[in-house]
Amino acid sequence: MTADQSPADTVFAEHRGLLVAVAYRVLGSLTDAEDAAQDAWLRWRRVPADEIRDPRGFLVKVVTRLAIDRLRRRQARRETYAGDWLPEPLPTGGTAGDAPAQVELGEDVSTALLLVLETLSPLERAVFVLHEAFGYRHAEIGAILDRSEPAVRQLARRARDHVAERRPRFDPVQGRRVAEQFMAASAVGDLAGLLSVLAPDVTLVTDSGGKVRAPLLPLSGADNVGRFLATVSSRELPDPRWRVVELNGAPGLVVTSEGRPVAAVTLEVARGRVTAIYLVANPAKLGAFVVDP
Numbered sequence: 001m002t003a004d005q006s007p008a009d010t011v012f013a014e015h016r017g018l019l020v021a022v023a024y025r026v027l028g029s030l031t032d033a034e035d036a037a038q039d040a041w042l043r044w045r046r047v048p049a050d051e052i053r054d055p056r057g058f059l060v061k062v063v064t065r066l067a068i069d070r071l072r073r074r075q076a077r078r079e080t081y082a083g084d085w086l087p088e089p090l091p092t093g094g095t096a097g098d099a100p101a102q103v104e105l106g107e108d109v110s111t112a113l114l115l116v117l118e119t120l121s122p123l124e125r126a127v128f129v130l131h132e133a134f135g136y137r138h139a140e141i142g143a144i145l146d147r148s149e150p151a152v153r154q155l156a157r158r159a160r161d162h163v164a165e166r167r168p169r170f171d172p173v174q175g176r177r178v179a180e181q182f183m184a185a186s187a188v189g190d191l192a193g194l195l196s197v198l199a200p201d202v203t204l205v206t207d208s209g210g211k212v213r214a215p216l217l218p219l220s221g222a223d224n225v226g227r228f229l230a231t232v233s234s235r236e237l238p239d240p241r242w243r244v245v246e247l248n249g250a251p252g253l254v255v256t257s258e259g260r261p262v263a264a265v266t267l268e269v270a271r272g273r274v275t276a277i278y279l280v281a282n283p284a285k286l287g288a289f290v291v292d293p
Contacts, residue, residue: 011055012041018056018134019063025129026067026122027074028087028114030288036066061144064126071122082210084218086278087114088285089247089264091254111248111266111278116166120159127152128159175269179244179251182267182274186253187242189233194226199273204228209282212262225277237262254289261289 005013019040023033040063052058090109117125126145130136136144138152145152178197185193204225208214219225237257245254247266255263264286268276280286 015059023067030088039066068122083216084205086207089280092246092249109248110250124155124159127155131156175251178269183242183253189230191230198222199275204277206279212281214281261286
């Protein structure tokens, strides 16, 4: 504890990483997760310390409810979002910023899984995250959400079955090799090289938030996707740099121009080919890749 920290501040600091980790999995946005954790801190400061027997349990309960409320509001606003919405990409290989210290690593933060979680109801998503990612028992989750244990079990079973049907699998070693091939072809606009690494039915989903030029609808098919990527790479960017990184526990790329992040690309790889590409170009979602001068 530092000289200007109260005991309450110290206790909160000990649990902050867990709170951001829970909120990120519920929300799919590091920015929103950090805001939810900040709101939890404000509530924490207002409650007398002698009224809280279990600080960790109290804080997880508060941040989970705050995240559910934020998710519901976001879903209500989704119709006004320009184009597709993708989870905020998170560097999980320890190569950029301190985000890995804030969100515990694991396959359960993969972009593909977070997109599957987007199809769950907010309550189903919270139950799945708390039970599957953090090992909370159904009775504990019931106390957090003010639901009966049988109701939580039903939510958990429905969420688990839904995720199991749609959850993709990937080989990290194979994925990195394919990502390097994809990067080499993309960086120079090599259409033939791109077509050699793209699956015939590959899909490309972009999230620009309407703030930069990008397709508002998904592209499908190797020829369409390959030609788009080759065209994009041919556009002149000052001092463009591409690097292979681990994003959300899966192979990916970060593109910078004069040191400023302009895109984060997450790849789904199966049988040695890229089957899906998630390209985030919305500047508001690239904060984890900004390096302080």
